[in-house]
Amino acid sequence: MPVTSVLICDDSSLARKQLLRALPGGWNAEIEQVSDGREAIERIQQGGIELLFLDLTMEEMDGFQVLQALDAQEIRLPVIVISADIQDEAVRRVLDYGALAFLKKPVDAEQLHQLLASHRLIDPHTALAERSSDQPLPFREVFAEVVNVGMGRAAALLARVLGVYVQLPIPNVNMLEVGELQMALEDAARGEKLTAVCQGYIGSGIAGEALLIFHDSEVDDMARLMQLQRYQEMEMLLDLSSLLISACLSGIAEQIGVVFSQGHPQVLGQRASISELIHLNRQRWNKTLAVEISYSLEGHDIHFDLLLLFTEDSVGLLSRKLSYLMN
CATH class of the missing domain: 3.40.50.2300 (Response regulator)
Known part of the structure; x- marks a missing residue:
């Protein structure tokens, strides 16, 4: 029945x-x-x-x-x-x-x-016609779910590469001034030295930079997990960053109908403090739509943060792209 x-x-x-x-x-x-x-x-x-x-x-x-x-x-x-x-x-x-x-x-x-x-949960002849749902939703809530889908695609790729289960968080979406971004990053860093890889992206006027942040203690753990030698660490981080960022952006782009072009990943700071990273990039991150995703690997003391920093000008374009989901 x-x-x-x-x-x-x-x-x-x-x-x-x-x-x-x-x-x-x-x-x-x-x-x-x-x-x-x-x-x-x-x-x-x-x-x-x-x-x-x-x-x-x-x-x-x-x-x-x-x-x-x-x-x-x-x-x-x-x-x-x-x-x-x-x-x-x-x-x-x-x-x-x-x-x-x-x-x-x-x-x-x-x-x-x-x-x-x-599974006979409905009558096979039940009409497929779309149901109506007229409750409008705010941009931040809609975009967080779009990011959630992209985040999941990236985790699936990472899991296959590393042979581990990736524990997924709830993504955080906020408009941040550069000072607020610095405080958020310092809180994530917990006073540790960091290595960050940055990769720019643009598509249909929507632009920004993806920042993958590794705690230095965890870089060594990641290298051991992948059975790499010390001199291969930077190559590993660049490859891992490119994989995660590309997969996440691709998952987002598919839902909003754009294609992102990506620049080459580059190391922003190696074993540097958050203050140093912010100082080097203050002009680029003056005000941003910041998306924070914190991945962790089950059974390993390894986690790293992926930040998608969309330019302030991109917010209006993103809103228009998401309007069919918001309404």
Whole structure:
């Protein structure tokens, strides 16, 4: 029998909106939404939910923890995970934890329809027509979810290269003056010496610089993980930076309909303080739309920060590119 009561759990308003639009328009089901894993568990415990759509990367209680909690409480209901974390290991884990299926963000309406029909969660003849969703969303929230998808693409590539599972954060999106950027970077540095690799990008008038920051203690750990000799460290950092930055920008570009051209990566400072890095680049980073992504490698004491620093002039162009998602 087709299900008639559905719960969507995702901390992104845009992701929930995109999923609502992708659900079959002819599906006569009551659909509820929550933005946190704990809320999802509480609502499911109350009874009546027949299908859960679940995100993985959430702050309070992530999707993996939700699946584990459902299993521990012996709550049996079909769960479809829809996530930007497309690492092979992430897919394996959610299926091992009992999820019915895994779909990548942004969800494809036709693929979703076929999945629901194949598991008899909807009538196969249910109309695919798009549902309406007229709630406008703010730029910062929309752009954070667009970045989230790009971040996931980059992590999947990195995981394959290094043979590890990459733990994904919630990306931070803020407009920052150069002084605020310096304070944010100093907080991330925790007083340590850093090595930073910078790579410029531009596409359809949208421009900026990507900055990949490595803590020096972790550069050595990364080199050991990749079984590299000391003299190969800089080459490794440049290659790793190019891979991560290209994958993340590509994931963003695909969603906003642009193609980014990228410059050659260059080392901004080697074993330098944040103050020195900021001093060298103060004019370029006067005011910026800053996106911060902090990656870490499971089972290793290694993390590094990817910053996407869009020029102030790019914000209006990005807003226009994202208007179809915001409205």
